[in-house]
Amino acid sequence: MDISVVIPLYNEDESLPELVAWIDQVMQANRFSYEVLLIDDGSTDRSWEVIAELKEQYPAVKGIKFRRNYGKSAALNVGFAACRGNVVITMDADLQDSPDEIPELYRRIREEKFDIISGWKKKRYDPVTKTIPTKLFNAATRSMSGIKLNDFNCGLKAYRSDVVKTIEVYGEMHRYIPVIAKWAGFNRIGEQVVEHRARKYGTTKFGFSRFINGFLDLLSIFFVGKFSKRPMHFFGTLGVLSFFIGLIMALWIIGEKLYHLSAHISYKRDITDQPLFYIALVAIIVGSQLFLTGFIAELVSRNAPERNEYLIETTID
Structure with missing residues (x-):
């Protein structure tokens, strides 16, 4: 037809x-x-x-x-x-x-x-x-x-x-x-x-x-x-980036606090008084969750029955 x-x-x-x-x-x-x-x-x-x-x-x-x-x-x-x-x-x-x-x-x-x-x-x-x-x-x-x-x-x-x-x-x-x-x-x-x-x-x-x-x-x-066959590449990348951005922020805050203490410089603000602390904390938590989401999605993808199904156009025997 x-x-x-x-x-x-x-x-x-x-x-x-x-x-x-x-x-x-x-x-x-x-x-x-x-x-x-x-x-x-x-x-x-x-x-x-x-x-x-x-x-x-x-x-x-x-x-x-x-x-x-x-x-x-x-x-x-x-x-x-x-x-x-x-x-x-x-x-x-x-x-x-x-x-x-x-x-x-x-x-x-x-x-x-x-x-x-x-x-x-x-x-x-x-x-x-x-x-x-x-x-x-x-x-x-x-x-x-x-x-x-x-x-x-x-x-x-x-x-x-x-x-x-x-x-x-x-x-x-x-x-x-x-x-x-x-x-x-x-x-x-x-x-x-x-x-x-x-x-x-x-x-x-x-x-x-x-x-x-x-x-x-x-x-x-x-x-x-x-990303259907490699979800870790998506969620894992976002998770690692978010985690390390939050970690760098946290280390910056801690380093700043230690510097003032070692130099005997008056520094009245606590670490938890700074908005950057909470931004860093959220970034680390979100990054960890995204990474775990990618890990779980990867396990689901690897156990899916169609994980190795591919479209073959033609073959020659």
């Missing part, structure tokens, strides 16, 4: 018939063999009934329904596990992504040998309250990951099947799939300017909390990708 189109959705019954008809038109015009996986993320409207009706009209349509709303990442992860196409296209169900982009995305994956092509909605129709935070997150993600993409959160992306069968998406990490893929060894990541259409039906399903969750997930991605 050439293409799998994975579409997570939540309360999008109005847009689904138009979207599926559009996808079918594009696929037929380009003679692609395809499937459309509609992942109903616990919708409370008629979305599932519409999916059943579309299945009768379009044999390529497949549906998966969650019992409750788990989020876009969960829907994508389930869709990735179920899809069978050589190239996997993800897009939103609200008609803000154009299926006309699919042939070029497919061509670049197949001919230019990219692992991922991420869409870039260069001209957006979102309000300022959404575009400004998005730009800040994109800048932070570029800086932390080293991946030069302008729009990590664009729902329109294309993947080689190996990518989606290897990675795991959870939490709010759907916006960081290129980062997850890079940590998994898929480094050929490209970008393509795509059309962003104004929302035709319904309202957005994402609130302000997604920005907070997104930032926390970015930190998780960064830590797990770099």
Whole structure:
């Protein structure tokens, strides 16, 4: 099969018939063999009934329904596990992504040998309250990951099947799939300017909390990708630095006190009267705790069943 189109959705019954008809038109015009996986993320409207009706009209349509709303990442992860196409296209169900982009995305994956092509909605129709935070997150993600993409959160992306069968998406990490893929060894990541259409039906399903969750997930991605198999390198380094900074402060205070005593210089302040003493004490305690945290995390990591699981691309016997 050439293409799998994975579409997570939540309360999008109005847009689904138009979207599926559009996808079918594009696929037929380009003679692609395809499937459309509609992942109903616990919708409370008629979305599932519409999916059943579309299945009768379009044999390529497949549906998966969650019992409750788990989020876009969960829907994508389930869709990735179920899809069978050589190239996997993800897009939103609200008609803000154009299926006309699919042939070029497919061509670049197949001919230019990219692992991922991420869409870039260069001209957006979102309000300022959404575009400004998005730009800040994109800048932070570029800086932390080293991946030069302008729009990590664009729902329109294309993947080689190996990518989606290897990675795991959870939490709010759907916006960081290129980062997850890079940590998994898929480094050929490209970008393509795509059309962003104004929302035709319904309202957005994402609130302000997604920005907070997104930032926390970015930190998780960064830590797990770099230190999941060597947590002592992270916690131990911070712990040793904190401990020695506190130790130097403590030795300075003690040395200053001994100097004044040996020189018979009047020095009325006790060691415990100085704020630096408490800063040094806290630094030493925190450093010790961080070091012990790294040591315990290292023991957990070494006893994890997947501690020696590595992604092998190919072998020669």
